[in-house]
Amino acid sequence: MTNKLTQQQLALAYKNACMAELQALKPGNVHAFADGHGMTIQDFIQSAEVTAEPITRPGFSVGERVFYSVEATKNAVGQNTNLGMLLLCAPLIHTAFNLQAGQALWNQLDITLRQLTVDDAALVARAIVLANPGGLGTSDQHDVHEAPQISLLEMMCSAQDKDRISWQYANAFQDVVSFGVNLYADALLKWENVAWATTALYLGFLTNYADTHVQRKHGIEVAKSLMQEAKEIESSYWATNNPKLMQKQLLVWDTSLKARKINPGTSADLTVATLLASNLVLVT
Structure with missing residues (x-):
């Protein structure tokens, strides 16, 4: 027996999280009280709206959830407003889709991360290049500008010392969970x-x-x-x-x-x- 959540439920949970974060006063960041860094709160609201469907689409892999959401964002607002957030939210949503009745979300998340593939890595690498986040340069190891030869989990593990989002993948999202x-x-x-x-x-x-x-x-x-x-x-x-x-x-x-x-x-x-x-x- 499975405890299946619908796409509508997951999209609502995702949009509610995005909107709640925007309504809170977060110094240094874009929020309802002040824009900043060449971005407006409307950019972020629009980004949440256009990514709610691809990030929660049934049958998508984690890599597809990230790539098509980044693509939708780029088409809607023309800049990177949400790459890191999408990288974190995609495995959580994928996990919720595959949750069995009576199973803890965190246990299934560990399975999701271990099942990430080379295809996931290739799609995420494409998403990162498309988003072109601030501070993205080249890397001696597993450069996103080159086709990955390793799984997305291995790719994230290799970057965990310099990137806290990669660290979440390598450490079962402990900053979030614990x-x-x-x-x-x-x-x-x-x-x-x-x-x-x-x-x-x-x-x-x-x-x-x-x-x-x-x-x-x-x-x-x-x-x-x-x-x-x-x-x-x-x-x-x-x-x-x-x-x-x-x-x-x-x-x-x-x-x-x-x-x-x-x-x-x-x-x-x-x-x-x-x-x-x-x-x-x-x-x-």
């Missing part, structure tokens, strides 16, 4: 408000992990400095019973980060993936 989902649940319990809880989740990722998107563009020292700035903000945030009182301080920091061209994109991607995982746990 850290993010629990932190988000705690924040929801404390404030009973999705937007406030999402800001707390984003600050948690900023504080606990060097953002590898920032690291690629600005170097490790800037990434570490960002962690330190985030720690001070996060401490005040959790101390308040009304995060709305933190809004002005968060917006000042947001303006400062954007003036320095610091965009913690990996932390935002991990935030969306955690929201999606939390949504999927509720419906599976």
